[in-house]
Structures are given as structure tokens and as C-alpha cells.
Amino acid sequence: MNRRDFIALSSLAAASTLAPRGSSVVASVSKMSTQPRIPRWRGFNLTELTGGRRDxxxxxxxxxWMARWGFDFARLPMSYWAWSTPEDWHTIDEAALAPVDEAVEFGRRYGIHVNLNLHRIPGYCVNQRELExxxxxxxxxxxxxxxxxxxVHHWSFLARRYRDVPSSALSFDLFNEPPFMADHARYDEIARALVASIREVSPDRLIVAxxxxxxxxxxxxxxDLGLVQSTRGYLPKMVSHYTATWVPKNEFESFAEPVWPMRDDKGDIWDRDRLRRELIDTWKPLVDLGVPVHVGEWGCFNKTPHATALAWMGDLLALWREADWGWAMWNLRGSFGIVDSGRSDVAYEDFEGHKLDRALLELLLAH
Structure with missing residues (x-):
């Protein structure tokens, strides 16, 4: 049996055992071992390998910086192009993984939990998936x-490479932002195959989906897989992504200059209560099963007025603190971050040769 046949059989077996929604899901989960427990990690996405460049x-x-300020989490959204190619998926350049090795070591050195995420996995990326x-x-x-x-090949390789790093220091996030889907059958099939490939090598690895x-x-x-699930904090996009050209126009609730709270083009008000319904209550059925939730990405593009951004962020942070969820802002440095964000309406603080948004940093530290 070749490897593709093995994957096919494994996938079909996984698909045949999908837990249906509703009470049967509760019954399935009730029979499994205890769900993982995680700290309320707070930190940032570090995006050096998101585009797959090898330099x-x-x-x-x-x-x-993160350790000095009291943060303890770094999500690394990476493209597999940084160590492989779409022309030859099964060849991995081990030397090209040196930056990842360094990041894992930096995390150990500074007490920062490192979360490796395949932002581009073979066969999928939320951006330009057609290049696969x-x-x-x-x-x-x-x-x-x-x-x-x-x-499966790539996650098996990464699991072997970092098998001796404890889960307290390193976790794996299977793939970034799956597409919109009518049902979860294909997602379930993929997740089970990837989790099995990791746990075959590293049974105790903490895994995020x-x-x-x-x-x-x-x-x-x-x-029932005993994973952490990762949510997002970008709604409403009329606030978080104002003027962002990479977001499809049909995902914006309005194109008016953002304020907070804000009325969308349908006349509906977005405020803290709406955020609670959209971003917290939606996840309650999963939380009720004991599954930990972490906010893997959130933030506000630098074209949103700073006062609006801070007001919106303050409501999000208060809700996540209330829910006891940690988070990772996109990003630390750059147009969504607290350093060198390029906002035109911020009185930046000079900080070690960089521009620090002190007001935003203080808001984050307060939550």
C-alpha cells in the first residue's frame, strides 16, 4: 500500500466516524479523557515567515520586548514555502527551518510560549489558495x-523535529483560517488526519485548531480530539479593516469612516453587547464541552481612527477577560501592531529606535 492509499483509507475511516452535532457530540466528548487546560496566554503574531520568504x-x-512588558505568547503564522515548494511538496529543506529553530529557542530563553501555525499548508491558504x-x-x-x-508529511516532519520540546513551551496550530463551508465534514477529515500524524510522533503535543x-x-x-480551538477578533470589519483592499467588499458591514459604537448599512448597531453575541456566545456550545478557546488573531488596521480603534479594542479585551480567553494580536510590528504601525493620528513614543504606540500598549496591559 502506498502512502496516498494509506492517507485515503485513514481519511475515509475518519469521515466514517464523524461525531454528529447535538447530543451525540456531548456523549462522545463525555467518554474522552480530560480536555487540555491552558493559561490565559496573551501576546502577538510574529509574521516573518507568513509570506514564505527564505531571507x-x-x-x-x-x-x-514581549517578556519585558509581561506577554507570554507568540503565534508564528508560517508558509511552508519557507522550507519547501509547491512544485515538490515532499522535499523539505531542513536548513531553511533554522529561523523556526531560533524562534523556539527565543521562546525558551524569554519564557514565551511559541505556537507554530501553518498559515499556508500544502493545498490551502486563506490568501491566493489558487497558487497551490x-x-x-x-x-x-x-x-x-x-x-x-x-x-500530513509536513506536520509529521515538524512533530519529529520538535518532539523533545515540551508542550508547555511549544504548541502546533494545524492550519490558518479554513474557508467558509456548508458543513464541517471535510474540515473534520483533515483535522483528524493531521492530529493523528502529529500524535503518532509526539503523543502529548498541545494542538490548536x-x-x-x-x-x-x-x-x-x-x-473529542482534545484540542484547543482558535477564534478571531475582527468583527465588525468596517472597524477592524477600514479601507483594507485585501478584504472582499462583501465582508464589510459599511464603508463609512469608523466610530465606536457604530451603525452598519443595514441599520444595526454594533456595540459591546453585539460583540458578546457574535464573538463569545457563538462559542458557548464548545466551551460547555470543556474545550479551551484562544483568540489566535485580532487587531485593527492603521487607517481606522486611533480613538475608535482603542474604544473597540477595549470592549473586545474586556469580553475576553470576562470569558478567561487569551489572545494574540496581529501583529507586534506593523500596520496592526503596537510598534511602527504607521498611524497618522498617534503621538508615538520613541522606543529603542522604533515608534511605540504607548496608549495601545497600556490598554493591552490593563487586560
């Missing part, structure tokens, strides 16, 4: 199996 390294200074030779979702079955086979629908929807059918 990028993570910066030790970022880890030192075979697609992990919504393509012919053989094509999806080829992509899943490659995805992003919610469906670009990270916005909990996936109850995988609650």
Missing part, C-alpha cells in the same frame, strides 16, 4: 488526497 529571521528583540497545485478543500477527491498527503469559516465558527465535531 527572513525572527527577531530576538521581539521576544525580549492541488487544493485541500473543494476540489476533486484525488486532488484533495494529494494535498492532505503532503500536509482554527475555527471554521475563517476562524469564526466553532467545530463541535472535533471536540
Amino acid at each position: 527572513q529571521r525572527f527577531r530576538e528583540r521581539d521576544f525580549a 497545485p492541488h487544493l485541500l478543500f473543494d476540489s476533486p477527491r484525488d486532488s484533495m488526497l494529494r494535498a492532505l498527503e503532503a500536509a 482554527d475555527g471554521a469559516d475563517i476562524g469564526q465558527t466553532p467545530v463541535l465535531s472535533i471536540a
Whole structure:
């Protein structure tokens, strides 16, 4: 039996055992071992390898800054292109993983938990997925199996490479922001195959799964796997992504200059109560099963007026603190971050040769 046949059989077996939604999910979860427990990690996404460039390294200074300010979490959204290619999925350049090795060591050195995420996994990326030779979702079955086979190969490799690093220091996030989907069957199939490949090598590894629908929807059918699920904090996008050209226009609730609270084009008010309904209550069925939730990404693009951004962020942070959820802002440095964000309406503080948004930092530290 070749590897693709093995993946196919494994995937079909996983699909045949999908836990249906409702009371049967509760029954399935009730029979499993205790769900993982995690601290209320707070920190940032560090994006050096998100685009897959091989001339990028993570910066030790970022880890030192986070530790100095009291943060304890770094999510690393990475493209597999940084160590492999879409032309040859199964060849991995081990030397190209040196930046990841360094980041894991920086995390150990500064007491920062490192979370490795495949922002681009073989067969899928939330941006420009069409650049992949075979697609992990919504393509012919053989094509999806080829992509899943490659995805399993990469996670198996990473699991072996970091098998001696404890889960208290390092976790794996399977893939970034799955697409919008009518049901979770294909997501479930992929998640089970990837989790099995990791646990075969590293049984105790802490594993994170992003919610469906670009990270916005909990996936109850995988609650029995004992994973953390990762949500997002970008709603409403009329505030978080004002003027962002990479967001499809149909995802904006309004194109008016943001204020907070804000009325969308349908006349509906967005305020803290609406955020609670959209971003907290939606996840209650999963939380009720004992599954930990972490906010893997959130933030506000630098074209949103600073006062509006701070008011919106303050409501989000208060809700997550109330729910006891940790979070990772996108990003530390850059247009969503607290350092060198390029806002035109901020009185930046000079900080070690960089521009620090002190007001935003203080808001984060208060929560």
C-alpha cells in the first residue's frame, strides 16, 4: 500500500466516524479523557515567515520586548514555502527551518510560549489558495488526497523535529483560517488526519485548531480530539479593516469612516453587547464541552481612527477577560501592531529606535 492509499483509507475511516452535532457530540466528548487546560496566554503574531520568504529571521528583540512588558505568547503564522515548494511538496529543506529553530529557542530563553501555525499548508491558504497545485478543500477527491498527503508529511516532519520540546513551551496550530463551508465534514477529515500524524510522533503535543469559516465558527465535531480551538477578533470589519483592499467588499458591514459604537448599512448597531453575541456566545456550545478557546488573531488596521480603534479594542479585551480567553494580536510590528504601525493620528513614543504606540500598549496591559 502506498502512502496516498494509506492517507485515503485513514481519511475515509475518519469521515466514517464523524461525531454528529447535538447530543451525540456531548456523549462522545463525555467518554474522552480530560480536555487540555491552558493559561490565559496573551501576546502577538510574529509574521516573518507568513509570506514564505527564505531571507527572513525572527527577531530576538521581539521576544525580549514581549517578556519585558509581561506577554507570554507568540503565534508564528508560517508558509511552508519557507522550507519547501509547491512544485515538490515532499522535499523539505531542513536548513531553511533554522529561523523556526531560533524562534523556539527565543521562546525558551524569554519564557514565551511559541505556537507554530501553518498559515499556508500544502493545498490551502486563506490568501491566493489558487497558487497551490492541488487544493485541500473543494476540489476533486484525488486532488484533495494529494494535498492532505503532503500536509500530513509536513506536520509529521515538524512533530519529529520538535518532539523533545515540551508542550508547555511549544504548541502546533494545524492550519490558518479554513474557508467558509456548508458543513464541517471535510474540515473534520483533515483535522483528524493531521492530529493523528502529529500524535503518532509526539503523543502529548498541545494542538490548536482554527475555527471554521475563517476562524469564526466553532467545530463541535472535533471536540473529542482534545484540542484547543482558535477564534478571531475582527468583527465588525468596517472597524477592524477600514479601507483594507485585501478584504472582499462583501465582508464589510459599511464603508463609512469608523466610530465606536457604530451603525452598519443595514441599520444595526454594533456595540459591546453585539460583540458578546457574535464573538463569545457563538462559542458557548464548545466551551460547555470543556474545550479551551484562544483568540489566535485580532487587531485593527492603521487607517481606522486611533480613538475608535482603542474604544473597540477595549470592549473586545474586556469580553475576553470576562470569558478567561487569551489572545494574540496581529501583529507586534506593523500596520496592526503596537510598534511602527504607521498611524497618522498617534503621538508615538520613541522606543529603542522604533515608534511605540504607548496608549495601545497600556490598554493591552490593563487586560
